[in-house]
Amino acid sequence: MLFSHPEIAARMTQGFECAWESVRPAPRATIDFGDGRVLERTLHGNVATYFCTSRGEVYDLLPGLAEPREFARRLDQAVRLARGLSQEAGRVVEPGRARPAFPGSAIDPGDPRARRSSLVSAWHRSLAATRGAPEPLERDPVNIPDYSKMRVERRIDLSLAPPLAAHDAETLRLDSLHNRRERYPLASELWLAHPFARPADITRAVYRTLLGVDLDDPFLGLAPDVLGGEVGRHGALAPASAQ
């Protein structure tokens, strides 16, 4: 489990105020072997991480599971974005001496809310532009590469290599790659459509659009595959508790 990793847990606790919430009960896949033995599993990967301001406004989001190194990288980026937001909120710009935060920016540099929005929008626009790219670019609007820092952190990065079985590690690596090429850019597009929304306001869109899970469907969109079209032939099935 990612949150049992000492380095990840330390970064999360030191860098953030953390909370978790369940969006619905976990669907379970049960195999009854018929001899009294039952194997029960859940469907993994239907998770989302939101980075929010203290007012509960989402400024970044991370759909799906990630390798520890990838997750740590996004934690660091989220901390830097938060610092940038905090600096923009506290920066006083005198009228007439204001300069755009970014070249070509049309925003009013004297408006702290507009500067704050511009900062995060730039980050998400850069991520959204990487969709489908073979090697997603590492453009970070508030990051200045510090190679001496990277040299120090290399040992930490190595310690974050997943201590998983080879097959599981490969699966997670491929999932992370898919996330970077597809889900993260789509997540940024979703943020640009709903800037600084509250998590509850975008949860359904995050699950439906980014994770392929329809929270309004009691079968989570799995019915046609799992039931072989039974739902289509017999109409909507009632939940087990209502039968």
Place this chain on the structure above:
Amino acid sequence: MHLHTLAPFALSFPLALPQDSSFLSKREVELPVERALAPLAAPSNRPVAPGLVTWHADLAAACAAAERSGKPVLLFQLLGRLDEELC
């Protein structure tokens, strides 16, 4: 005595179990097998620690703490519960 001869008594006294020695010995034999299979036959969702992270109770509590600490908030959403084995 065959079981079908006990049927009228079973209907009248549903809690009266046959006390014949062969029935008890069968039960003694089966009990260890039942015990061995019980954990497999009835999967449960055991409570577990939600990792090494310090978690607030909910988003509102995390936001209140963030107002004091100046840190950003991290909200993790999932299907199921992070403090249960199957999530």
